[in-house]
Amino acid sequence: MIVAERKPFDEIKNMVSGYKKVLTVGCGTCVAVCLAGGSKEVETLNAELNLAFGKDKIEFGAETVERQCDMEFLEELDSKVDEYDALVSMACGAGIQFLAERFPNKPVFPAVNTSFIGVNLDVGWYEEKCRACGTCVLGLTGGICPVTMCAKSLFNGPCGGTNQKSCEIDKEQPCAWYKIHERLAGQGRLDQIIEISPPNDWSNQKPRKIIQPGYEERVKALGR
Amino acid sequence: MMAETTNTIDVTINKDVLVIGCGTQGLEAAEAVAAKGYKVVLVDDADLPAPAANAIEVMANTKVESLAGLAGDFRTCLANGSGRSERTFGAVVVAPRYGLAPLNEAYGLALNDKVVTMTQMEALLDDGAFKETLVQGEGKSIAFLSGFGQEGDPAATSRVLEAALTVQQAGNSRAYVYANNVKVGARGLERLFTQGRNEGVVCFKPLEKPAIEQGDTLKIVINDPVVREDVELEPDYIVVEEAVVAGPENLAFAEILRIDTDLDGFIPSNNVHRFPANSNREGIFVASQPADAANVALRVAELLDNGVRTVAKNAAVVDENKCTICLTCYRCCPHGAIFWENGIAAISPVACQGCGICASECPMDAIQIGDFTDEALTADIQEAVASVSGTPSIVAFCCQNSALEAGEAAKAFDAELPQGFRMVQVPCAGKVDVEFIMKAFVEGADGVMVAACHEGNCKAERGNTFAKWRVEEIQKRLETIGLSKDRLIFTTIASNMAEEFSMKVRMFAEQL
Numbered sequence: 158m159i160v161a162e163r164k165p166f167d168e169i170k171n172m173v174s175g176y177k178k179v180l181t182v183g184c185g186t187c188v189a190v191c192l193a194g195g196s197k198e199v200e201t202l203n204a205e206l207n208l209a210f211g212k213d214k215i216e217f218g219a220e221t222v223e224r225q226c227d228m229e230f231l232e233e234l235d236s237k238v239d240e241y242d243a244l245v246s247m248a249c250g251a252g253i254q255f256l257a258e259r260f261p262n263k264p265v266f267p268a269v270n271t272s273f274i275g276v277n278l279d280v281g282w283y284e285e286k287c288r289a290c291g292t293c294v295l296g297l298t299g300g301i302c303p304v305t306m307c308a309k310s311l312f313n314g315p316c317g318g319t320n321q322k323s324c325e326i327d328k329e330q331p332c333a334w335y336k337i338h339e340r341l342a343g344q345g346r347l348d349q350i351i352e353i354s355p356p357n358d359w360s361n362q363k364p365r366k367i368i369q370p371g372y373e374e375r376v377k378a379l380g381r
Numbered sequence: 382m383m384a385e386t387t388n389t390i391d392v393t394i395n396k397d398v399l400v401i402g403c404g405t406q407g408l409e410a411a412e413a414v415a416a417k418g419y420k421v422v423l424v425d426d427a428d429l430p431a432p433a434a435n436a437i438e439v440m441a442n443t444k445v446e447s448l449a450g451l452a453g454d455f456r457t458c459l460a461n462g463s464g465r466s467e468r469t470f471g472a473v474v475v476a477p478r479y480g481l482a483p484l485n486e487a488y489g490l491a492l493n494d495k496v497v498t499m500t501q502m503e504a505l506l507d508d509g510a511f512k513e514t515l516v517q518g519e520g521k522s523i524a525f526l527s528g529f530g531q532e533g534d535p536a537a538t539s540r541v542l543e544a545a546l547t548v549q550q551a552g553n554s555r556a557y558v559y560a561n562n563v564k565v566g567a568r569g570l571e572r573l574f575t576q577g578r579n580e581g582v583v584c585f586k587p588l589e590k591p592a593i594e595q596g597d598t599l600k601i602v603i604n605d606p607v608v609r610e611d612v613e614l615e616p617d618y619i620v621v622e623e624a625v626v627a628g629p630e631n632l633a634f635a636e637i638l639r640i641d642t643d644l645d646g647f648i649p650s651n652n653v654h655r656f657p658a659n660s661n662r663e664g665i666f667v668a669s670q671p672a673d674a675a676n677v678a679l680r681v682a683e684l685l686d687n688g689v690r691t692v693a694k695n696a697a698v699v700d701e702n703k704c705t706i707c708l709t710c711y712r713c714c715p716h717g718a719i720f721w722e723n724g725i726a727a728i729s730p731v732a733c734q735g736c737g738i739c740a741s742e743c744p745m746d747a748i749q750i751g752d753f754t755d756e757a758l759t760a761d762i763q764e765a766v767a768s769v770s771g772t773p774s775i776v777a778f779c780c781q782n783s784a785l786e787a788g789e790a791a792k793a794f795d796a797e798l799p800q801g802f803r804m805v806q807v808p809c810a811g812k813v814d815v816e817f818i819m820k821a822f823v824e825g826a827d828g829v830m831v832a833a834c835h836e837g838n839c840k841a842e843r844g845n846t847f848a849k850w851r852v853e854e855i856q857k858r859l860e861t862i863g864l865s866k867d868r869l870i871f872t873t874i875a876s877n878m879a880e881e882f883s884m885k886v887r888m889f890a891e892q893l
Contacts, residue, residue: 378846
């Protein structure tokens with residue numbers, strides 16, 4: 158899932174301070190799971206803002222949609238946003254932008270910082286696992302992502318900075334390639350660590366679009 | 382509210398009817414529906430005349446802002462000067478608007494004060510000052526062009542004949558009609574045509590589009606097939622025909638109502654399996670022709686009846702544990718029969734037509750269709766492959782609206798079919814899942830055929846298109862795997878094409 162964390166309160170407060178009526182929009186999927194932008198966080202943020210501004214200065218509304226990254230769910234807001242003069246989105250960066258695109262006449266402010274693609278380790282505890290590099294090498298690296306975990310995002314490692322299981326940048330930061338070595342050794346396929354992965358084409362990081370196979374004709378037919 | 386019986390459920394539906402867009406068609410449809418005893422709300426974004434029937438609530442200067450829900454329960458937002466109101470209806474009738482586009486370019490003409498459109502000439506003929514010029518001095522000669530810029534229709538022909546007659550009746554002027562076909566297939570047109578001829582309207586029916594020179598004067602040259610000579614005319618006015626085009630509101634209606642338009646933007650889209658007044662969505666009807674009002678009323682009554690509808694319980698069932706509301710089904714359903722509530726996709730048993738496109742597209746296999754569950758179809762595929770002795774074994778997924786009928790007929794007529802040929806019945810080619818095709822190969826089929834309705838002929842609008850895309854996609858995958866893509870074919874067939882069907886199967890078998 159996409160993991161986000163709420164922005165510092167003062168930053169949010171400053172963004173909305175000039176407005177009279179603000180709608181805080183939550184997202185019911187990733188940011189709800191990582192406890193940053195679901196229905197509860199929307200209500201909590203609104204309560205904090207109410208306390209900070211005093212009840213009469215700004216009126217805050219609350220809506221949480223299933224996903225802010227699907228226009229059909231954003232459509233549910235169509236009849237509601239008119240009365241507001243600004244929107245606060247608690248979705249990830251994708252959701253915030255899609256909301257802003259749907260209501261181009263309304264200022265849209267982010268209430269969270271989108272942090273990473275990660276996993277849930279326990280309640281409220283998340284770890285980054287993927288940088289969406291577009292060229293997955295997990296098959297060669299024992300299922301451990303060097304792009305995410307290695308400070309240099311090396312496809313072929315380790316570098317000279319590996320330091321007794323740790324990375325040279327921080328003792329607490331494990332060396333990705335040490336872990337990859339251990340995982341592959343444990344599976345009896347250490348010979349694979351020698352295999353050279355060609356460098357990633359980082360020019361692929363321009364805004365990407367994917368059309369799943371089988372839907373190309375549909376997309377063409379829709380003329381989008 | 383739903384009351385359960387054995388295999389069906391009774392669904393209570395709203396009995397009110399919304400009629401959008403006025404004009405003659407809208408008004409007549411509203412009155413016809415009201416006459417059946419249903420409460421009708423007639424809205425138009427302009428002023429409205431008061432309808433005769435009391436049961437009709439009229440909302441002038443009102444726009445339909447949104448429409449959600451499904452047949453029996455359409456939830457609309459109606460907006461006008463006094464604000465917005467939310468109203469629920471069981472059925473919606475839309476009376477489309479049309480515009481007119483002059484076809485002067487088809488004749489190589491530029492419009493000016495001498496070359497005018499049909500609409501302009503009609504306005505001139507209503508103008509006393511212009512009519513005076515038809516009587517004064519030598520009068521005027523006016524040439525009407527009809528049927529060379531488009532095929533034309535009785536409505537267009539009627540306008541030409543009316544105007545030509547008016548010109549002729551003015552007394553001192555002459556009307557000439559250059560027609561490709563004089564379309565008189567409507568009430569009173571034959572009489573109108575004959576009356577015009579009797580009063581002196583000259584009609585030419587050249588075999589080719591008239592050659593026209595547009596300079597200081599106008600000159601029309603044709604080769605008249607009756608006298609077999611070139612005939613020249615230098616008329617004072619040329620009147621060009623106009624094409625009927627979809628009004629810009631049509632697309633807006635279609636978008637709000639989520640119904641398909643045809644290629645020219647008209648609603649409803651064409652489908653031979655549907656009554657002309659039906660759209661691709663259950664409960665949304667279109668009154669576009671004078672004859673439609675009565676048909677619309679019949680269809681509305683059929684749907685709403687007494688407010689209770691008995692429908693199959695298992696038409697399409699969503700597994701709530703699997704559904705992730707990814708909206709794929711909602712986006713793919715050609716009948717707008719799917720929405721979502723309580724965190725899962727919901728398929729209206731009233732609006733669902735059972736085509737199964739949703740089930741095939743669902744990434745979680747969360748949708749099961751009536752008699753065509755994944756389990757049942759998988760068993761059919763296994764049975765089809767296992768029952769074959771000899772090669773090649775061919776599994777043909779056959780749409781029950783076309784290919785299945787053709788295949789059954791081929792068998793009944795003892796048409797030659799390969800020994801290893803087996804048909805698997807599907808409700809629509811759109812139900813042929815990628816998994817099913819792959820399953821057939823895995824089970825050992827030598828060839829797989831997906832047989833759908835002809836393009837533009839699918840009962841579910843796009844089931845055949847979806848099937849074709851999937852086949853093309855799997856062909857690519859087969860090649861990637863290292864298998865021949867020719868082991869899989871997509872074909873279209875009509876139910877009456879038994880011989881062609883058996884030939885296609887034989888050719889496929891030979892190729893395998």
